[in-house]
Amino acid sequence: MASAARVDLDGRPIQPITICMIGAGGFIGSHLCEKIMAETPHSVLAVDVYNDKIRHLLEPEGAHAWSGRIQFHRLNIKHDSRLEGLIKMSDLTINLAAICTPADYNTRPLDTIYSNFIDALPVVKYCSENGKRLIHFSTCEVYGKTIGSFLPKDHPLRKEPEFYVLKEDESPCIFGSIEKQRWSYACAKQLIERLIYAEGAENGLEFTIVRPFNWIGPRMDFIPGIDGPSEGVPRVLACFSNNLLRGEPLKLVDGGQSQRTFVYIKDAIEAVLLMIENPERANGQIFNVGNPNNEVTVRQLAEMMTQVYSKVSGESPLDVPTIDVSSKEFYGVGYDDSDKRIPDMTIINKQLGWNPKTSLWDLLESTLTYQHRTYAEAIKRSIAKPVPS
Template sequence: FSSTMARFNLEGDEIKPLTICLISGGCFIGSHLCEKILADTFHKVIVVDVYTDKIIHLFNRSSPWLDRIVFHNVDNNAESSRLEPFMQKSDIIINLTSINHPADYNTRTMDTIYCNFIDAVPVVRYCTRKKKRLIQFSSCEVYGKTIGSFLTEDHPLREDPKFYVLKEDESPCILGPTEKKRWANACAKQLIERLIYGREVNCSIYVFLLFVLFVTLSLTLHLSSNAAESAKFGLEFTIVRPFNWIGPRIDYIPGIDGERRGVPRVFACFSSNLLRGESLELVEGGHSKRTFCYIKDAIEALLLMIENPEKANGHSFNVGNPNNEVSMKELANLMIEVYANVSGQPASNFSTVDVSSEDFYGIGYDDCDRRIPDMTLIHRQLGWIPMTSLQEILEVTLRYQHETYSEAVKHATSES
């Protein structure tokens, strides 16, 4: 990408070079976002994190973009003021900080609430005070269960999309009881969303009152005014609700690049089972359904948000792929088929086994039955459509898993 080449946004305005602060930018999403920004734009990135393993390749001495990326080793949950110097230098702050593995919601409930709500509050406050644009990561978890899940199995309304498609500005957020700790994440993310909306609304009321006063004065004094200026005073925000993004570098493989007993999300769990030749474990028979979105499609959506503030500000966006819905049982069988091809082993080497949620996650687990994102808003505002089929995502990502981990898994297995 040539830095002298002009780039234009959806409204035909020339895009100016930005400095983007990625809080917890060393994560799976951050690593892909950095790659995209560095390869396809002229923006600069300030990455703040304590982890570098997923982004280390970007700091190769021969990389052409070394003057556009900087890493700061800062633990952002220790003290929020430590983030301020980096946010201050930036035009946009993207807060990726999140605990987003369901196994952690049960076992690290307090950490989940602190990380996903309490630690995000100072960032929201700073952005409001200093008038910095904020892109805050939330989660599709905020929707909880679908309305349809409360109907009997054979109820005809279960087929009605109104009962299961999740729409940003219409669907209710249906969480389970407090004793089901699974919902700690959904609740914390919902609260940070509500805080952000509150900031905007409060500011808007304030700005509206100022605006009314200004117009009254202008009319009285026959002054002309530029009303659009008033919009500048609210918190400029965009909220992202990712729907099961997957791709290379997702999560970790327990005992290889993560804690031995850790439980990552389903794609990494099934990958680990495949790499080790273990049965893929289907929680409660694997009837729950998810829609999977390729990380590179999702990153396109993020870049559109970054470069089109007029279209993205003030919205919570679903970012997912409604065409890629599968039950966990179907996912397991598809992954077995694809992995057999990738690894050159017969599919009959692999199998699935049913496990109870209590055995797998412990007490306090609960589940979302289905997650289909409505795409109307993101398509209308940003023209974004996810392109990659589940089959393609699995082929690319399982090839990556095999190439990255199979030797290390063999080594670890022979040692134990």
């Protein structure tokens, strides 16, 4: 529990605030709620349509040191007049609500655009009209493809950082053509970023925009057939975890050549807490939040996860641990990919002094230990169950 002696980065005492957290029941929201309850005096009005991932913070009522500081409001921000009241009651709004799994971008582009742009509009409007601060979650995907990806494959300039490092205030946003519906998400996120920026410029909205670079850890997404739809396609961590838990080869989309940098959720949440508690340093900023030191191709990620899972589960890896699958087969038409994502860290270093700490091996070890402990038995039971004829 927080003591009165907590100070911000400029040595000023931190005053307790009330936070309206929209999408609090999701992966990032659940970790942020945990952190705020355990380490700060702040209160959270947690808004979501689901609360399974934060149930341990809510129940049993009155049993926790933080009881009374977190309140769950089950509402869909698409159509609920209670939203403005909750924003008015708060000092800060954090908007995490979104459809944000790539399998949806090309197959449910309308839902994706509505969720990431239209549904966020009232949140921005209520914050602006009521003089409330907003921390909005965007995505590293607004950068799209790197400039270097348009050069010939072996061109020496591809190795120059200015052709691939992604900088908040300099890099362009490069998306594919309209029929590549993969970019419906990035484009909607880009437009809401521009709208928030314009509200700041024209109407004085105090805002911070967060661009997460592949945050991963426990409670991310779902395991198909166990706590999610059996045909559902979550993000890569849960896809590969599901394959490992079921003893199936991991599927490499288009050869697994795309590169990603992965950051441990617990490191990333430290950055968000610094933003919450240092408004003067965070307002008006767009922050990359990622770990440039944890870069791998998706193929290397699959190999590392296979090794780590074998270590934590005690099971031997498969003889053929991966198989190749085309993106058309895996995601359907209209899929496209970001080739490489290295976050530039200059702005977040300068404003908040934040750096990620956890190596990819260590974060996979703690995450896959969690996956094994949480799901291995349920998977065994589901495999043993006779299929209805």
